[in-house]
Amino acid sequence: MSVRRTSPGGEDRPLSLIERTRRDQLVQVTIDLVAEHGYAATSLARIAQAAGITKGAVLYHFASKDAVVAAAQAHVLDALVTDVGAAVDAAPADRAPAAYVRRMIGHLAEHPDHARMIIEAMINDDRPEPEARWRPLAALLWNAREARGLGPGPDTRTLAIIAGGAIDGIVGERLQDAGYDTEAAAESLIAMLESATFA
The missing domain is CATH 1.10.357 (Tetracycline Repressor; domain 2)
Known part of the structure; x- marks a missing residue:
């Protein structure tokens, strides 16, 4: 299943290479954090910090902590x-x-x-x-x-x-x-x- 993002005009478009790379990074960071600290201690802020980005940037790629x-x-x-x-x-x-x-x-x-x-x-x-x-x-x-x-x-x-x-x-x-x-x-x-x- 290819991941797509809705563009400002409302149409779906495939993710760019940069977006796919960032999503992959966020997934791996989340796996590492959950494995080390557990689900409850893996907050959106902790994911963002471990990835070296802001919470807003995480939310650009995933709608919520549960989504990532x-x-x-x-x-x-x-x-x-x-x-x-x-x-x-x-x-x-x-x-x-x-x-x-x-x-x-x-x-x-x-x-x-x-x-x-x-x-x-x-x-x-x-x-x-x-x-x-x-x-x-x-x-x-x-x-x-x-x-x-x-x-x-x-x-x-x-x-x-x-x-x-x-x-x-x-x-x-x-x-x-x-x-x-x-x-x-x-x-x-x-x-x-x-x-x-x-x-």
Whole structure:
């Protein structure tokens, strides 16, 4: 979706390179601030100060603090979905659940600011529908069973919910302890998930 701005004459026009660059800067500054200080402490004034511009200049690009935070959240989620989606698409169907788990944990461990942004969004009641959290992995698990020629098996919804909670726990532990081995944790989770899915 291309972002457009209404010109003084009332017609929509594409954003200029400078406007897109400034918006991108404001999104990144907001991600950094929310990750470091939390949503409540990330004020419009703090965003402006961190970007080196005035509050009025922030409001030129975004209608409110909520609008810039929403753009930052969308950026983080788009990056996560794109990264995980590419890993899943590159894997054979019977290995797609493992690719999903590895990349989900890997992305969030590599981008702790994204993990914190997602956590802050959930704390502030900007949560995805529960089904949106478990359905993608449940579908991958179902397809993986089919790819291995297996009939109906365990409830993939339940497995996906359990795996999602484990992913959250692994990423949360990494946020508390930067030395925590998320790669080993991902492999342990994958082993458990595959044992339950393909047994």
